[in-house]
Amino acid sequence: MxxxxxxxxxxxxxxxxxxxxxxxxxxxxxxxxxxxxxxxxxxxxxxxxxxxxxxxxxxxxxxxxxxxxxxKTQEKKAEPPKPKPPKTIEAAFEAMDPAELANIIATNKIRFSNAPLVWLKEVASFLNSKTQIEVEDPTFTNYPPTYPLSTLPTEIRTSLENVLQDAGKANAQLFFDVTLTALANDMSRGQSVNGHRLLLQMLANDYPEFCIASVQKSASLRNSYQNRPPIGLSLLWAFGQGGLTDFSVGLKAWQELFLPIIELKNYSKFVVVYLSNLLDRHAEMDNKVSLDQLLTMCDMVNSKRNSLPKDLSSDLIQQLTKYKDMYFSRSGNRLQVTFNQIMKKLPNQFLTSYNLDSYTRVLVESLVDCLEKDDSCNATWRQLFHRCTKQSATLLDFINSNWEELSSKLKKKSLKITVTEYKLVSADALKGKKKDETVIKANKICQDILDRMTSTRRFPWLWASFLLLISIGGLVSYDVYRVGGNFPKSASGKILNDLGVLEHSQRAWQKTLSTSARGYLWVETNAPIYYAQTVEICKPYAELSKDVFTVAYKKTGILYGNLKDYIIEKTPVVVATIEHYAPGLVDSVQGYASSGYEVVKKYSSEYYQFTADYLKTKVFVGEWAPEILQTKTQTALNVTRDHMTTYFHWFRQQVNIYSEIP
Incomplete structure (x- = not known):
């Protein structure tokens, strides 16, 4: 301090x-x-x-x-470049590691041994993460119907099929419904759903009935997202996968889930296209359509056709025609009930063949099919005259307008009875004070049909005249030849002489020969000149045709090459599919084909050698020996050539002689 x-x-x-x-x-x-x-x-x-x-x-x-x-910068630069993400679903499948998928399945089976749904959900998550590809068309219109399942590698497909089978059918059906909901929810969140699509397609392929097991729930889910076309179309695509293997499932899915929204602009085309593909895919298979199904389809199409654009309405009617043909191809020959039901569906008015709309035309064609396949339908038709007078007139007018096409298909005897009886019914109707114009027209149609059936065939005057001229020429030639070639001495010449026309006939004949000879000489002289001119004029067009043919040939070669490459590319997929559904079938077919080829080759060689030995030792011997036959053939050719030369010289002389006759 x-x-x-x-x-x-x-x-x-x-x-x-x-x-x-x-x-x-x-x-x-x-x-x-x-x-x-x-x-x-x-x-x-x-x-x-x-x-x-x-x-x-x-x-x-x-x-x-x-x-x-x-x-750190140098270490980053030294790292190898990361692989580019796949751009297509096929590439994503190819890049997928089967061992990784098998490991995930095995791990979940151990951890959740009593929860198969957990296995399947984990598999779906794995597939979604590995196939994060944006899909522009959720219905895969430009791909085969089995896409994307058809592009899945065999190892991965086997693993997925095994885990679905191990889960059991009941769990698989529950998972199918859960995945449909997950598909819609994940798409609404913008997440990848290609794994959901693949599993839904696999389940529908193995169990088609899953697609229509819960129609009400599916319809409710569809209604919830129908204002969002990508999600709605994805759901319809999933509902329709069962129709690839089962026609009845596909048809019910179309009627219950597709048809109710056909009037919505974003769905109309896909609904019609799906029905077309379904019918085309199963047209050749043994799929029987019942009468109730046919009538139901007719009613559905009739109720929806007017609310569609003209082109789609026409396509829908075309599918109804396919469906009708499928019904009649497997319906048998008892169609009286079918005729009765369809006749009552016709409009209660007389429509000419030219005024029929496309839907009514299908109904009338169905009635004609009934008459063609079951003759007893004529009796059913006669019983409906008083109740379906105008509808019957429509059918009669259609038959009359298309008589050339239908006459060979219908039984004329029964049809004649039907038309005659209908004419009597029409006559009774005309007795009233007010004459119905429809009945008058129908009466005239009946008369036209009866006239067509009773009229004889037209006589072939042209062919008859030609044969008559040939016959007369042959008789006259034989008559002249019989008297040595002297026409005045023949019977024909004598008759003409008695009639006073022999001289005029000979002069006319000579004039004909003279004119023909001069014409032949003119042709012989001028034909090469005109031929050369024609060739000169047509040469550019010939060159153009040659170029067009060359281009077409090259294009055909390119098309053939592309088709060959496509077949080579898809053959393993087809073989794998066959091997999956029928193990060992391909090897068996190849074995049988190889054995059959060897047997055919062996016996063909033996029979050929046997036939050759038989001909050499039993047939071509003596006068039939090869050297003698060769000599005779050569002699015959020489004689024929000499005769032709002699005849040509004679012909030239005759031409020169007759050409100088004035």
Whole structure:
């Protein structure tokens, strides 16, 4: 203590003037202190820093950080480039590791042994993560119907089929319904759903009935997302997968889930296209359509056709025609009930063949099919005259307008009875005070049909005239030949002489021969000239045709090459599919084919050798020996050539002689 005051003792440092310095002042003084550049020369500074870089332990912190950053950058550059993500579902399947999928399935089976749904959900998550490809068309219109399942590698497909089978049918059906909901929910969140699509397609392929097991739930799910076309179309695509293997499932799915939204613009085309593909796919298979199904289809199409655009309405009617043909191809020959039901569906008015709309035309064609396949339908038709007078007139007019096509299909005897009886019914109707114009027209149609059936065929006058001329010419030639070629002495000449026209006939004949001879000489002289001119004119067109043919040939070659490559590419997929559904079938067929080929080759060779030996020893001997036949053939050719030469010289002489006759 000095000056009578207390002093504060602390750890603070004093400055030159006795004041305490705080930390901030120390930092400022450190910063404001002398710099290394002010003390050392520039050349020594450079060597000083170089020495610091040699000793890693003495590096400043900043230098260590920069150095570590440089090392990390170099390590990143040395890493191999990452593979590009696949752009298609096929490429994603090819890049998928089967071992990884098998490991996930095995692990989940151990961890959740009593929860098969957990296995399947984990598999779906794995597939979704590996196939994150944006799909523009959720219905895969431009791909085969079995896409994308058809592009799945065999190992992965086998693993998926095994886990679905191990889960059991009940769990698989529950998983199918859960996956439909997951498909819609994940699409609404913008997540990848290609794994869901694949599993739904596999389940529908193995169990088609899953697609229509819960129609009400499926319809409710469809209604919830029908205002979002990508999701709605994806759901319809999944509902329709069962129709690839089972026609009845596909048809019910179309009627219950597709048809109710056919009027919506975003769904109309796909609904019609699905029905077309379904009918085309099962047209050749043994799928029987019942009468109730046919009538139901007719009612559905009739109720929806007017609400569609014209082109789609026409396509829908075309599918109804296919469905009708499928019914009649397997309906048998008892169609009286069918005729009765369809006749009542016709409009209660007379429609001519030219005024029939496309739907009514299908109904009328169905009635004609009934008459063609079951003759007893004529009796059923006659019983409906009084109740279906105008409908019957429509059918009669159609038959009359298409008589050339239908006459060979219908039984004329029964049809004649039907038409005659209908004509009597029409006559009774005409007795009233007010004459129905429809009945008058129908009466005229009946008369036209009866006239067609009773009229005889037209006589072939042209052919008859030609044969008559040939016959007369032959008889006259034989008559002249019989008297040595002297026409006046022949019976024909004597008749003409008695009639006084022999001289005129001979003069006309000579004039004909003279004119023909001059024409032949003119043709012989001028034909080469006109031929050369024709060739000269047609040469550019011939060259053009040649070029067109060459281009077409090359295009055909390219098409053939593309088709060949496509077959080569798809053959393993087809073989794998056959092997999956019928193990060992391909090998068996190949074995049988190879054995059959060897047997045919063996016996063909033996029979050929036997036939050759038989012909050499039993047939071509003596007068039929090859050398004698060769000599006779050569002699016959020489004689024929001599005769042709002699005839040509004679013909030339005759031409020269007759050409000089005035």
């Amino acid at each position: 000095s000056n009578g005051q207390w002093e504060v003792v602390g750890k603070g440092k004093k400055s030159q003037n006795g004041k305490i310095k705080n930390k901030e002042e120390e930092k400022k003084s450190f910063k404001n202190g002398p710099k290394l550049e002010d003390i050392m020369p520039h050349s020594q500074i450079k060597s000083f820093y170089a020495g610091m870089e040699i000793d890693d332990d003495r590096k400043p912190a900043k230098e260590n950080k920069n150095g570590s950053k440089k090392k």
